[in-house]
Amino acid sequence: MIRALWSDEKGAAGIDGTYYRLTGAKRGPFPAHALGIWLGAYGKRMLDVTGRFAGGWLPSSFAAGPEKLGEMSARVDEGAHRAGRDPAAIRRLYNISGTFAETADGSRSDLERFAGEVAPRVRELVAAERR
Known part of the structure; x- marks a missing residue:
């Protein structure tokens, strides 16, 4: 519609x-x-719908842990194949939620680790996919 x-x-x-x-x-x-129409789908049927119709898939970490993403992404791919679509045409993002705060001793180690390790690695992976 x-x-x-x-x-x-x-x-x-x-x-x-x-x-x-x-x-x-x-x-x-x-x-x-x-x-594009993006879906934050988790169940088998909706992952298939995502593959058949959506422009993107956006699961959230609170509902789909990293250990589940491979299997869920494969279901999106299967839906795309059944619809005659290229699975690579379906963009995928991962919504990660969390809190960064100073600890009682004033340490900002979680935030510093994210800034020093996670953010640069994400940039590298995105750049590699764009090539």
Whole structure:
């Protein structure tokens, strides 16, 4: 539905789907450029939907630990293959939540470690993927 409403096709938008129907809807407002639809999916069915339709996958660390990401990402890939899509076209990010704070003794070791080790490594990995 979102893509139909954002489409610059002439005339009203309409969809006669299994679960939702849309008839005579006015299209717009139109985005200035193509917008991808990102899903933060975790279950088997929604990971498949992500692979079939989404422009990106954005799981969060509180719901999907690093040990689960490989299997979950493979399910996204399987959904993409079944839909005739290139799995590499689906962008993937990982939402990591946490808190950085000084300890009782005033130490900032967690923050300093993140700044010194994690952030540079993330930049290296991103740069390698862009090549």
